[in-house]
Amino acid sequence: MVLRLVEEAGPxxxxxxxxxxxxxxxxxxxxxxxxxxxxPSSILGAFIKGSNTLLYHAGITAxxxxxxxxxxxxxxxxxxxxxxxxxxxxxxxxxxIIAANTIPVVAIAPIIIIWFGHGIGSKIAVTAFxxxxxLALNMMKGLQSYxxxxxxxxxxxxxxxxxxxxxxxxxxxxxxxxxxxxxxVTFSVIGAIVAExxxxxxxxxxxxxxxxxxxxxxxxxxxxxxxxxxxxVFFLIVAALERVFVPWHASMDPGR
Amino acid sequence: MAEPxxxxxxxxxxxxxxxxxxxxxxxxxxxxxSNVDLQVERGSFVSLIGPSGCGxxxxxRVLGDLLAPTSGTVLLDGRxxxxxxxxxxxxxxxxxxxLPEWRxxxxxxALPLELRGTPRADREAQARELIDLxxxxxxxxxxxxxxxxxxxxxxxxxxALSTKPRLLLLDEPFGALDQITxxxxxxxxxxxxEVTRVTVVLVTHSIREAVLLSDRIxxxxxxxxxxSRILEDRLPRPRRLQTRDLPxxxxxxxxxxxxxxxxxxxx
Ligand SMILES: Nc1ncnc2c1ncn2[C@@H]1O[C@H](COP(=O)(O)OP(=O)(O)O)[C@@H](O)[C@H]1O
Ligand SMILES: [Mg+2]
Numbered sequence: 001m002v003l004r005l006v007e008e009a010g011p012x013x014x015x016x017x018x019x020x021x022x023x024x025x026x027x028x029x030x031x032x033x034x035x036x037x038x039x040p041s042s043i044l045g046a047f048i049k050g051s052n053t054l055l056y057h058a059g060i061t062a063x064x065x066x067x068x069x070x071x072x073x074x075x076x077x078x079x080x081x082x083x084x085x086x087x088x089x090x091x092x093x094x095x096x097i098i099a100a101n102t103i104p105v106v107a108i109a110p111i112i113i114i115w116f117g118h119g120i121g122s123k124i125a126v127t128a129f130x131x132x133x134x135l136a137l138n139m140m141k142g143l144q145s146y147x148x149x150x151x152x153x154x155x156x157x158x159x160x161x162x163x164x165x166x167x168x169x170x171x172x173x174x175x176x177x178x179x180x181x182x183x184x185v186t187f188s189v190i191g192a193i194v195a196e197x198x199x200x201x202x203x204x205x206x207x208x209x210x211x212x213x214x215x216x217x218x219x220x221x222x223x224x225x226x227x228x229x230x231x232x233v234f235f236l237i238v239a240a241l242e243r244v245f246v247p248w249h250a251s252m253d254p255g256r
Numbered sequence: 257m258a259e260p261x262x263x264x265x266x267x268x269x270x271x272x273x274x275x276x277x278x279x280x281x282x283x284x285x286x287x288x289x290s291n292v293d294l295q296v297e298r299g300s301f302v303s304l305i306g307p308s309g310c311g312x313x314x315x316x317r318v319l320g321d322l323l324a325p326t327s328g329t330v331l332l333d334g335r336x337x338x339x340x341x342x343x344x345x346x347x348x349x350x351x352x353x354x355l356p357e358w359r360x361x362x363x364x365x366a367l368p369l370e371l372r373g374t375p376r377a378d379r380e381a382q383a384r385e386l387i388d389l390x391x392x393x394x395x396x397x398x399x400x401x402x403x404x405x406x407x408x409x410x411x412x413x414x415x416a417l418s419t420k421p422r423l424l425l426l427d428e429p430f431g432a433l434d435q436i437t438x439x440x441x442x443x444x445x446x447x448x449x450e451v452t453r454v455t456v457v458l459v460t461h462s463i464r465e466a467v468l469l470s471d472r473i474x475x476x477x478x479x480x481x482x483x484s485r486i487l488e489d490r491l492p493r494p495r496r497l498q499t500r501d502l503p504x505x506x507x508x509x510x511x512x513x514x515x516x517x518x519x520x521x522x523x
Contacts, residue, residue: 147352147354147356149350149352149354150354150356152322152348152350152354153348153350153354153367153415154371155322155341156320156322156341156346156347156348156368156416157344157367157368157371157372157419158341158342158343158344158371158372159371163371167356167367167370167371168356171356171358172356246358247358248357248358248399248401
């Protein structure tokens with residue numbers, strides 16, 4: 001277990017350390033201007049200096065992203081389930097949902113902000129909008145992907161539709177559900193930050209905008225890296241949940 | 257053959273009369289079964305054999321209430337297949353073991369009992385007995401993918417037996433297995449039939465398998481699917497693999513093959 005962890009985490013950590021060292025060295029060796037590319041040390045400096053406010057803003061963004069992720073995923077799961085059970089609903093709504101999905105989030109964010117106000121609620125709404133489609137589509141596909149012979153087995157055993165859903169179709173759908181959740185969790189951080197770009201007085205998106213206007217590039221970089229870190233942590237949490245809930249899935253097989 | 261007392265008093269376990277089934281799709285209709293009549297005595301072992309596409313699976317699915325006939329009647333112990341299915345008196349084994357991969361062997365075998373609402377302790381005790389009957393003791397906690405194809409099919413058989421069905425339907429259950437595994441599972445099936453006295457309808461491609469196991473062999477022909485011949489198989493019971501060394505065994509195999517060939521002539 002520990003050995004596997006070292007094996008898996010080792011190479012990326014080595015690469016990271018080497019990369020940061022090179023970056024630091026290059027900034028000094030070539031005299032790169034701070035506003036073009038701040039050295040890691042000056043980014044770290046900006047982070048330490050403003051850590052209290054940066055972490056406060058990161059907390060706001062994390063909350064928006066998580067709340068939007070949960071609401072969007074829940075809606076996506078419900079709608080996806082309805083589509084899996086009703087061909088009419090799926091055929092009627094899917095074309096429009098796919099069309100809506102192609103709208104760039106920066107275009108829809110101002111509208112959502114008008115509807116949901118200037119507070120945190122509208123940022124959550126933008127995030128939910130963004131993290132709705134992947135789960136709706138994957139939920140539908142997952143619920144339809146069950147083994148037909150297993151369904152016959154349930155039929156012969158006189159299973160009720162509810163039993164068939166919870167004991168067969170939902171477990172069969174879980175690998176798909178996690179594909180959707182992993183997409184959502186990445187989109188959720190993007191959604192929150194884009195919404196903050198459009199209008200906000202707090203959050204990492206707000207920090208990035210204000211730092212840009214005042215050319216405080218190390219602070220901008222610190223905020224940017226924090227948002228990246230947030231996305232990675234969220235992703236790892238979902239990946240860990242997948243290992244708990246879908247341990248049988250082939251892609252998880254350690255003997256692969 | 258079943259005990260004379262049973263044979264004389266009991267109504268047939270399976271009573272199919274004038275059964276026809278047409279698959280209709282947008283542009284064509286397939287006469288999968290046409291005017292099929294079949295009676296199966298309670299406790300007996302009947303095999304369905306015939307070239308692929310002659311409607312064996314269709315017939316079995318009608319018996320298991322997975323398909324409704326286009327016309328004709330089907331009675332299982334005098335009742336509609338639906339009633340028998342809802343009472344969980346039908347066991348069905350498919351060529352694919354169809355064991356949900358997230359369930360252990362124990363949970364897979366206990367699944368029909370779980371769906372019926374049997375308390376956990378009860379259903380697990382019953383499942384353990386069946387796991388023992390099919391020779392999978394020690395693999396209760398294993399997941400399907402950790403088992404060989406033959407072992408998975410044993411688990412599927414145990415699951416089909418879990419609700420103590422009166423009728424066991426098997427659709428080419430050993431079709432995907434190698435010959436040695438097949439022989440062993442044939443032995444197990446004979447044993448299960450002897451122990452439980454469940455009525456068995458087995459679909460197979462192998463005339464040798466059919467002759468070894470059956471009381472009667474139903475030969476079918478395709479397009480439209482119908483019964484062309486029924487062979488009585490009175491080889492002594494209990495059957496063993498050595499039964500295949502009897503001269504009567506080879507005679508029956510020859511008879512079966514020629515019946516099959518006449519069937520192919522219709523293709
Ligand atoms: N769902 C279906 N729709 C249309 N035709 C079918 C369907 N299932 C089977 N058939 C056709 O019905 C005939 C009998 O099929 P089947 O019962 O599966 O035969 P067997 O099991 O003897 O190979 C075949 O011609 C097959 O193509
Ligand atoms: Mg078939």
